Amino acid sequence: MADLNSIAQGQAAARRVSRPFPLGVWNSIPGVPEVPGTANVSVDAPGLSGVEIHFETAPGVWASEPLSESAAGIHHGRVSGLGYGSRYGFWPLGKELPGEPGSFQLLLDPYGRGIDEAPGADGGAPLFFSVHVDPSYDWGQSRRPRIPWRDTVIYEAHVRGQTLLHPGIPEELRGTYAGMAHPVMVEYLQDLGITSVELLPVQFHADEEHLRQLGLTNYWGYNTLGFFAPQVSYATKEAQAAGPKAVQDEFKDMVRSLHDAGLEVLLDVVYNHTAEGTKDRPALCWRGLGEEQYYRHDGEGRYLDTTGCGNTLDFSQPRVIQMAVDSLRYWVSEYHVDGFRFDLAPALCRGADGHFDSRHPFLMAVAGDPVLAGSKLIAEPWDIGPGGWQTGNFPPGWADWNDRFRDTVRDFWLRDQAALAAGGTGGSVARLAASLAGSADLFAGSGRTSLASINLVTAHDGFTLADLTAYDHKHNEANAEDNRDGSNENRSYNHGVEGPTADEQVAARRAQSARNLMTTLLMSLGVPMITAGDELGRTQHGNNNAYCQDTPLAWLDWHLDADGLRMLETTRTLLRLRRDFLASQPYRYPAEPREASLLWFDAEGQPMTPEKWEDPGCRVLQLLAGSSFSGLKGLLVLNGTLEDTEVKLPDAQTLRASGMDGEHHQVYQLMLSTAAEPAERTGSRTRGGEKDILPANSISLYRA
Structure with a gap:
């Protein structure tokens, strides 16, 4: 009897053993025996003295357990009955529940690998729940392409907008991860000649309340609510109905298909702020777990905002850095992605004093991480904080969006042309030559090369390539902000007529200017980035901030006129010639004669x-x-x-x-x-x- 009691006590003790790391929910963790039917739960909640987890043991059947262990703000425990597919969330221990679980917003798990969205009561804001997701997936023989930087051509695309109107893709797959992976789309990308698809945010995001009230959505997705979870709405209806595991698998199927075609997958990621927004908005996750530690504040307790989004994550805090690095590592190890473009990257590199630091602990952590080794790292090198413009100042191993290249090329082919047409003068060719030669003035001083320059003429924000040649002014009325949003400084030229025209000569001059811009982009040293649809002559009818336009305005139209067909063929030809002439572009400044x-x-x-x-x-x-x-x-x-x-x-x-x-x-x-x-x-x-x-x-x- 004594032996049986000892065994029972040992089993009970094993069920209670939990660890603070890894954060999140895990059925098994290194060094701790797996106990069937239990999961190790750990959450960084430095603002709470105690935490309890509420979770479903069956659809609509909720249970709760306190996380019995805590140290340094991390609360953890081993929980029975939290299986794969279970929805869950956190709540301050001892704080009264505002309703039945499932009827109000629990605090999300910052490390939740799936998020389920449910309608709010009486048409109010939706509710979000973390989901415990089985990570298993058979990658077979699929391998990462590992394209060298000097051969890389980036194609910035939106999962939904890329395929939603494509007539060659089955209707049920359009606008989805599966649509992006469809052979018709894969063959198009291969034939075009790009090497790397950079997807606008696919981490789970939420719509801002003011957009919801207007009946609009955050189409671009720069409003992250889950750094470890894929966006559910980009999956097929079939996968959505099957649950987060099926959504994960569809995303992985997309990556595998693109890899098998020799195409890399880069993710546009937003770690600078979260969907919780300004301080008056409800707590969804980090704000309820410890807003003083997760967000930047001034001396009077107000949010510091270096992003323009109301709340900025505090990268002077070790756990914030850890969360971002763990997220990056997760997408590389679990989803096999090839790299990242970091939205408003200086916000991730500001110390406790608020200033940008090229040796910031976040940059050092990424540089020294073995899982991230070899990943492409691309900075959008500006935010709205002190010293916000940092193009050329990121460390070796990073590439920067080159806004000076963008402005210089637009000036030469558009603004100067407008000045010449008006009887004035344009600028010299010196600045354009510096851009063609790889922007040594920006990158050589920091020990980097032309391959650190991500050359672009357009991006998701701003005019499309066609609209640069057709509009002198933005036309964002559809965004319901009285045309106040979006940049007023576009360096565009409408060639004498604002917007659509029946004048064939004006249309011909516009198309020629667009070809000039594309040719300059693709024949310059550095790494070019094409915005999806520019190769087709896509227009947004003068809207230069289509972030909330989940409409045909922002989707790719695959029915091409003569100018669109000419632009597509020009782009294909240019990418073929680029491979001929710049396949061995130099790695250093100045180029050694034997190299180039x-x-x-x-x-x-x-x-x-x-x-x-x-x-x-x-x-x-x-x-x-x-x-x-x-x-x-x-x-x-x-x-x-x-x-x-x-x-x-x-x-x-x-x-x-x-x-x-x-x-x-x-x-x-x-x-x-x-x-x-x-x-x-x-x-x-x-x-x-x-x-x-x-x-x-x-x-x-x-x-x-």
Whole structure:
């Protein structure tokens, strides 16, 4: 009898054993024997003296248990009956419940791997519940593509908007993870020539209350409520009905399909603020667990806001850093994603004094994490805090969205064109050349290279590429904010008519300007990012802040007119030529001659001089670029004037004087022109030293 009592006592003790780490809900944890029917539950709730967990033992049947252990703000315990598929949430121990469990908002688990959304009472705000999800999945032989940075071309896409109108995808799959993984879409992305799909936020997010009141939604998803849970609404109806496990599996199926096609998956992640919003909003998770520790405050207890969203997570707190790093590690290890783009990244790198630190503990933790090693890390390098602009200041191993590239390219091809058309002058080619050459002025000083520059002309926020050429002013009336939202500084040019036009000449000039922008983007050193739909001529009708437009305004329209078809073919051709000419772009500044060459010439085929670089009247530029490894070189010739211009292509003698073997570059074959009617000239050959006619406001690309 004594032995049986000892066994029973031992089993009871085993059920009580719990650990503070890992945080979240786990059926088994390293070093602790697994006890069938129980789960280790741990939550960082530094603002609470005690915590109890409420959970479903069966649909609609709720139980509760206190988390009996706590230390340093972490509350943990071993809980019986919390199985896979169970909804659960936390509540302050001893605090009266405002209703029956399931009828009010419990506090979510910051580490919850699934979130279930239920309608609120009387049409009020929805309720959210954490869900304990089985993580098992068979990845088979699928492997990450591991695309080198120098070969990377990023395609920024929205899971829903990418496929919702695609006629080749079954209707029940459109707008979903499964739609993104459909062979029609995968083949399109492969054929286009991109290497990496960057998805707008797919971590679980919620709609702001003011949007809900207006009947709108947060379409972009930059309002995260669960850093470990996928967005449920992007799954098929079938997966949603089957529950969070099926949603997880559909997401993983998407990643596996893209990987099998050689395409990387990057996630746009938002760790700078949460969906809890301003301090007057209800507690959903972190605010109820310990808002003083999770959010930044000033000396008077008010929220400090460096994001414009009302609440900023406090990355001077170790547990906040741990939560973000654990989340990144989870998406890499469990979902096999290849990297991340960090929204308002300086907010994650501010110390207790509120200032940006390029050696911030968050950056050090990411750099030293073995699970994250090899992941692509991309910063949106600005926020609205002190010293908010940090382009070029992130450490080696990171890449930055290059806003200077964006502004410079827009200025040269749009703002300057508007000034010239009005009888004024444009800028010199010097700034544009710096952007074409990889923005050494931004990145060389910090020991980084052109591959740290994510070159972009557009992104999800702002005008589309087509709208940059068709609108001088934003038109955001559909957002119900009286057109106050969105940027007023767009560096756009409507070519003389605001919005849609029946004037064929204006339409032709717009399309040509769009091709100029795309060509400059894809033939520059660095890592290009294309915004989904720009290759199709997509318009948002002048809306430059379509964050709340889950409508055809923001979805990709796959029915293309002649300009759209021309733009798509131009983009495909450019990406093919980029692989030819820039496949071995240099890793360092300045480029070693054996790696690559960048030679600059004027309209007469002579090397550029300091005087010509700074002359605003000098708006014709030739760039001979390529790699001695491939033996292929491209000659990019830009005519930023309003007149057709004779351009003398560099001859053998000039090339030899520049240190190049000129004998092998005496003939130039036209591969692409952005001019309106290039078909009869494509493929034509011009000898070095001879002149070719470059149409006004156009780019010609030759194979040397």
